[in-house]
Each structure stands twice: as structure tokens, then as C-alpha cells.
Amino acid sequence: MANGQTVILNSDYRRMQAHRLVEQAPQGAVLNIQPAKRTTDQNSLMWALLSEISRAKPNGRTLTPDVWKALFLHALDHSQRFEQALDDKGMVPVGFRSSRLTKAQFSDLIEFIYSWAAENGIPLSDEIEPSRSQAA
Incomplete structure (x- = not known):
């Protein structure tokens, strides 16, 4: 074996x-x-959506897609803990990673991103090509 x-x-x-x-x-x-982990297409779609939200700058928030990802994960109770940066200038997220999500949890995350964007007046492209978006 x-x-x-x-x-x-x-x-x-x-x-x-x-x-x-x-x-x-x-x-x-x-x-x-164990349940199957997220798919590459799910991950690509998430980054495409996060990039669109980042470019939209909702409420004047100029955040990177990585920061938006942390905020959405936190909203769904997939919290990260934060540690003081080595230079004492801010906090750094550590711990939970989206790669640990199951397919179903990742689907919930993507649906939440769509819902949040709709509630906040952020139009998302109907035809996002996951394969051309940012990698994790």
C-alpha cells in the first residue's frame, strides 16, 4: 500500500x-x-469579486482585496486573530485562511460577498472570468 x-x-x-x-x-x-476543500474556480471568483469591490471604494474605503477578504471572513465568523506588527506600526492578521474552507463554506462566502455588494450599491460584473483573476 x-x-x-x-x-x-x-x-x-x-x-x-x-x-x-x-x-x-x-x-x-x-x-x-473530510469534506472537499474549495475549488480553484471558487477561489478565482472570490478574488475577482474582491478586486471589483476594492476598485469601487465603497464608503470611501480604499482597501486591498486581501483586507476585504479578511473583513468578509470575519463577517461569516471565520475570524482571524491579530498580532502587533514587528515595527509596532499596526496589526497583522494571523491564523484562519480561506484555503481551509470547504466547498460549501466557500459558496456561502461568495454568496455573502454578492449580497453585501448588492446592499451597498456595488455593481459586480455578470461575466467575471475566474481563470483570469488574482490567485490566492
């Missing part, structure tokens, strides 16, 4: 493959089953 094998349970065949791996696993092996 190969070490650290990952099987995505997206078909009956893959489920059988996973079952075989469990049967072949040595005593004391560890099994970790």
Missing part, C-alpha cells in the same frame, strides 16, 4: 478503491475523511 494515498469519493469505483485501501491498511494506520 502506498503511503499517504488520497482518494476522492466521486464515484462507486473510487468508493470501492477506498474500501480496498482500508482493508489493506496496516494495524495502526490513520484514516482521515
